[in-house]
Amino acid sequence: MLLRVVSGTMSMLKDRLETDLRTAMKARDELVTSTLRMALAAVRNAEVAGDQARELGEDEVQAVLTREAKKRREAATAFADAGRAEQAERERAEEGVLTGYLPSQLSDEELTGIVAQALTGVDTSGRGAMGQAMKAAQGAVAGRAEGGRVAAEVRRQLGL
Structure with a gap:
């Protein structure tokens, strides 16, 4: 890992992903293993994107995982609409694994309050x-x- 040597700091979330991947591999948990490999590949791709390779911070790793979870959700919907229930279920399961690494989502009431305060x-x-x-x-x-x-x-609060 050249990136680790260069920057010296590593995201705790990325550390957790790597540790959980090793644990899943030892437990022979195919779903978790393949999902975490895919997530770590997306994180590494984001690290080398751009002009210069750099290690992602905690928020950036979280953003990558959020994008990956959204991809799984959209793929599950597409598979379900196409009548491919088995693939849709697999995508939902992968999304579930990724969601475990993300902060819990805000309720509608909490979101309304936070947006009102931000505006x-x-x-x-x-x-x-x-x-x-x-x-x-x-x-x-x-x-x-x-x-x-x-x-x-x-949009609702702005009246648009």
């Missing part, structure tokens, strides 16, 4: 209102709710 210091007039509001809301939510839910709540 208090934001100029919500003019053309850029939605963008500024989303930036403030996403920062306050910090990955504890999907972007679509946050956007819907921001």
